[in-house]
Amino acid sequence: MYFRFGAAVVLAVLVAVAGIAVEKRCLTLRRALTREHYRYEVLRDLYARQRLRTQQLGAPARLFEALESDRRELIARKPPGSRREQIASEPSTSTHE
Amino acid sequence: MSTEPLAADASGCDSSSSRLKAPSPRPVSGIVCRSEEDTAEQAQPWHPISRARLPERVRAESFIGGTRRGMIVSLMFLGGLAVAARLVQLQVVEHNRLAARGTRQKSYVEILPAPPGDLLDRDGRVLATSIVARSLFVLPENIADPWPCAQRLARALHLDPGRLCERLQQSDKKFAWVKRRLTPEDEQAVRALRLPAGTWDFREEYVRRYPQGNLAAHVLGLRDVDGICRGGLEQSLEVVLRGQPGRRTLYRDARGRVIDVPDDTDVPPQPGRSVVTTLDSVVQLYAERELDRVVEEWKPQGACAVVQDPASGEILAMASRPAFDPNHPERVSEDAWKNRAVAWIYEPGSTFKPFVVAGAMDRGRIHPDEEIDCAGGETRLASRVFHDTHPYGLLNVGDVLVKSSNIGMSRIGARLTNAELFATIATFGFGRVPGSGLPGEIGGVLRPVKVWSSYSNASLSIGQELAVTPLQMIAAHSALANGGTLKSPKLVLRTLNAPADSATNLPLATGVVSRATDHETARWLVEGPMREVVLRGTGTRANLPGFSVFGKTGTAQKLDSETGAYSVDKYVSSFLCGAPAENPRVVVLVVVDEPSTGGSHYGGTVAAPAAAEILRQTLAYLRVPPDESRDGPHDITAVRTPGRVGQAVPAVR
Numbered sequence: 005m006y007f008r009f010g011a012a013v014v015l016a017v018l019v020a021v022a023g024i025a026v027e028k029r030c031l032t033l034r035r036a037l038t039r040e041h042y043r044y045e046v047l048r049d050l051y052a053r054q055r056l057r058t059q060q061l062g063a064p065a066r067l068f069e070a071l072e073s074d075r076r077e078l079i080a081r082k083p084p085g086s087r088r089e090q091i092a093s094e095p096s097t098s099t100h101e
Numbered sequence: 102m103s104t105e106p107l108a109a110d111a112s113g114c115d116s117s118s119s120r121l122k123a124p125s126p127r128p129v130s131g132i133v134c135r136s137e138e139d140t141a142e143q144a145q146p147w148h149p150i151s152r153a154r155l156p157e158r159v160r161a162e163s164f165i166g167g168t169r170r171g172m173i174v175s176l177m178f179l180g181g182l183a184v185a186a187r188l189v190q191l192q193v194v195e196h197n198r199l200a201a202r203g204t205r206q207k208s209y210v211e212i213l214p215a216p217p218g219d220l221l222d223r224d225g226r227v228l229a230t231s232i233v234a235r236s237l238f239v240l241p242e243n244i245a246d247p248w249p250c251a252q253r254l255a256r257a258l259h260l261d262p263g264r265l266c267e268r269l270q271q272s273d274k275k276f277a278w279v280k281r282r283l284t285p286e287d288e289q290a291v292r293a294l295r296l297p298a299g300t301w302d303f304r305e306e307y308v309r310r311y312p313q314g315n316l317a318a319h320v321l322g323l324r325d326v327d328g329i330c331r332g333g334l335e336q337s338l339e340v341v342l343r344g345q346p347g348r349r350t351l352y353r354d355a356r357g358r359v360i361d362v363p364d365d366t367d368v369p370p371q372p373g374r375s376v377v378t379t380l381d382s383v384v385q386l387y388a389e390r391e392l393d394r395v396v397e398e399w400k401p402q403g404a405c406a407v408v409q410d411p412a413s414g415e416i417l418a419m420a421s422r423p424a425f426d427p428n429h430p431e432r433v434s435e436d437a438w439k440n441r442a443v444a445w446i447y448e449p450g451s452t453f454k455p456f457v458v459a460g461a462m463d464r465g466r467i468h469p470d471e472e473i474d475c476a477g478g479e480t481r482l483a484s485r486v487f488h489d490t491h492p493y494g495l496l497n498v499g500d501v502l503v504k505s506s507n508i509g510m511s512r513i514g515a516r517l518t519n520a521e522l523f524a525t526i527a528t529f530g531f532g533r534v535p536g537s538g539l540p541g542e543i544g545g546v547l548r549p550v551k552v553w554s555s556y557s558n559a560s561l562s563i564g565q566e567l568a569v570t571p572l573q574m575i576a577a578h579s580a581l582a583n584g585g586t587l588k589s590p591k592l593v594l595r596t597l598n599a600p601a602d603s604a605t606n607l608p609l610a611t612g613v614v615s616r617a618t619d620h621e622t623a624r625w626l627v628e629g630p631m632r633e634v635v636l637r638g639t640g641t642r643a644n645l646p647g648f649s650v651f652g653k654t655g656t657a658q659k660l661d662s663e664t665g666a667y668s669v670d671k672y673v674s675s676f677l678c679g680a681p682a683e684n685p686r687v688v689v690l691v692v693v694d695e696p697s698t699g700g701s702h703y704g705g706t707v708a709a710p711a712a713a714e715i716l717r718q719t720l721a722y723l724r725v726p727p728d729e730s731r732d733g734p735h736d737i738t739a740v741r742t743p744g745r746v747g748q749a750v751p752a753v754r
Contacts, residue, residue: 034364049232052232052233055227056310056312059230059312059313062226063226063314064313064383065389068386
């Protein structure tokens with residue numbers, strides 16, 4: 005009888021310990037899930053900011069100004085016979101052996 | 102209770118007690134004195150007392166004691182009953198209410214804001230988007246010493262410590278913003294202060310950002326610091342963009358600290374749907390830059406430009422001046438709010454004339470070959486004298502438009518009855534809201550026929566006595582350009598991440614289509630007189646080598662509010678053009694309100710260069726191939742005449 009009683013007590017304790025372990029695992033997973041949610045939100049915010057920055061940097065207004073100023077600069081600097089034309093018209097001085 | 106007899110017997114008790122050595126009797130409630138016999142029997146307190154042997158007096162007293170016990174028991178019973186009743190009341194009758202109250206006390210529902218949807222241009226460039234920003238608030242009632250707190254916060258956030266301290270000292274305030282929309286640097290600075298817990302916190306908010314700056318600001322509108330939409334598509338598409346806020350339940354302890362966040366009660370926020378507009382950022386930029394040049398050169402009261410695809414009715418660009426940067430709503434001036442393309446009216450002047458010609462031709466009242474007497478540049482109609490800029494004699498219908506003869510147009514208009522003229526004007530969409538859906542959009546002024554005067558017919562024929570919006574004007578000219586079909590201006594292409602059936606629910610998807618004029622008439626007007634306007638008429642500054650540009654100038658006197666007559670120095674200059682004439686891909690309208698410098702006020706001088714430049718850049722951007730040699734136009738005499746397919750229009754002089 006004592007053996008049965010002891011076995012029952014041990015069984016109950018084992019069930020309780022298993023329950024605690026499961027609950028602890030559950031809490032750990034919940035913490036991990038919450039952390040992942042938080043990371044996801046942070047990444048989403050970061051994505052939104054980076055996307056905004058990308059769009060600002062790639063805005064036509066900004067690019068056009070840069071392109072047109074470069075073009076104006078090129079036109080201003082371009083001599084009557086450009087270097088490219090000079091190179092093309094000149095005979096090659098390099099020798100390939 | 103009678104106490105006197107009992108008090109009198111107290112002495113007897115004392116005398117008998119000396120003879121009895123038994124332990125003092127157990128006190129019985131209500132019996133203080135006993136006879137000797139009884140006392141002997143009660144030497145042992147547990148001895149049962151025979152009520153029959155008790156004397157009468159004692160029996161009476163015993164009765165009184167029994168009554169008291171009964172009363173006590175009754176009271177206890179009643180008390181128990183009351184407790185039971187109260188329990189029933191709390192547990193059964195008021196269960197739901199109290200349970201809800203308990204839940205309220207321990208739980209807190211946090212509203213999770215939904216991010217608004219983005220606004221994109223037709224190529225997916227972001228015109229408006231939202232990012233999360235944190236705003237700092239404090240709880241003044243929890244701050245014991247406001248001044249040091251205000252000093253530290255002000256130093257970190259570059260605020261005025263005095264004003265901040267004043268706000269913190271308002272003891273009646275339980276909540277006070279310190280600074281909205283903190284930058285990440287500000288946020289770090291506040292965290293580094295390590296202020297006492299329970300006195301401050303951050304609140305996350307969605308902040309609207311417009312990465313293209315002031316590009317299409319009037320079309321987009323803006324959202325203020327509280328997320329409230331102000332104007333533009335932001336306001337008209339609010340239902341689509343806003344999304345559904347979510348909620349999360351938090352369980353708190355007695356001190357208000359969060360102890361649990363159950364997952365099963367979470368309702369995640371539903372982000373708003375993103376909307377793809379018909380705008381093209383590049384075309385919009387062309388329009389904005391040209392408007393800026395116009396404003397710089399002519400110093401007008403205002404100006405606007407609209408670019409439309411006549412085939413679909415889609416608005417490619419819409420710009421208005423003065424402009425504003427929606428990223429800084431606090432800097433917007435009062436006059437900059439108005440989108441002149443949809444919320445401003447003007448008398449169109451000569452740009453209106455082709456519609457009257459179309460109406461007369463559709464009804465067979467005039468023929469392109471017909472010559473109109475322009476009376477040498479001056480004629481009287483009732484009490485009013487009509488003038489032309491230059492004196493003309495006989496002009497054919499095409500030349501009346503090319504030379505923009507007011508007298509010739511009044512003669513053409515006179516071929517129509519007032520009702521027919523009204524119907525013609527209304528058919529082109531004037532007098533009613535165009536239907537772009539932008540807030541503040543107006544339908545112009547077109548008075549009913551019954552209030553017309555004797556010269557209203559002539560006035561309307563030259564674009565006076567009515568007021569239109571630039572959007573109405575370009576929509577009507579697009580109808581001519583696309584062969585006579587009036588389409589309502591379209592600003593929204595589609596929504597993203599939307600249910601399949603939601604396209605029909607878009608507040609802007611009107612898509613009204615109606616036949617405004619005959620196809621042949623429209624083609625003749627565009628490829629004939631309106632093309633000639635650019636080649637040799639009033640709009641030569643809009644001629645683009647390689648493209649068959651058509652157009653129409655407009656120079657309208659403004660009404661002087663003081664005199665009630667037309668002003669002699671205030672004009673609205675406008676120009677409408679499109680290309681290629683045979684199959685127009687783009688139509689551009691530029692309207693300049695009161696050009697004040699530059700020495701001219703004519704639409705062909707003030708507005709035409711800007712409109713032509715927008716058109717040139719847009720055609721190049723859309724890769725529309727040139728349809729003419731750069732040396733000159735094709736033979737325009739090959740343009741078909743309405744109703745006489747294959748025959749050439751008489752050569753215009």
